[in-house]
Amino acid sequence: MQTMTEREDDRTAEEMRTHTYLVTATDRFMSGWGKCRDGVSKCAWACKPEDWNKVFKWVSDRGEMRYVNQVTGKWYPRNAKHVHIYVVHEDHPSLNS
Numbered sequence: 001m002q003t004m005t006e007r008e009d010d011r012t013a014e015e016m017r018t019h020t021y022l023v024t025a026t027d028r029f030m031s032g033w034g035k036c037r038d039g040v041s042k043c044a045w046a047c048k049p050e051d052w053n054k055v056f057k058w059v060s061d062r063g064e065m066r067y068v069n070q071v072t073g074k075w076y077p078r079n080a081k082h083v084h085i086y087v088v089h090e091d092h093p094s095l096n097s
Contacts, residue, residue, distance in 0.1 A: 058094030
């Protein structure tokens with residue numbers, strides 16, 4: 001049985017053209033309860049190409065994140081109950097560390 005995925009994407013139409021790199025991960029903390037009861041929570045941070053390495057390090061350093069990867073283009077993870085794409089703006093902590 002395939003899981004229905006609830007998808008949230010915080011990017012505007014313009015940000016979908018400028019924030020083309022996604023740093024993706026499985027959120028161990030959010031998986032298994034709330035919107036992800038009996039399922040997995042996947043998340044991504046959309047950033048500009050020049051920022052992806054800083055964002056990748058920031059996500060990798062977070063203890064609740066597993067299977068951190070980088071993708072470009074469309075991202076539709078399989079077997080996720082909930083997917084949330086955040087946007088990395090200039091004031092994001094990953095860019096100021």
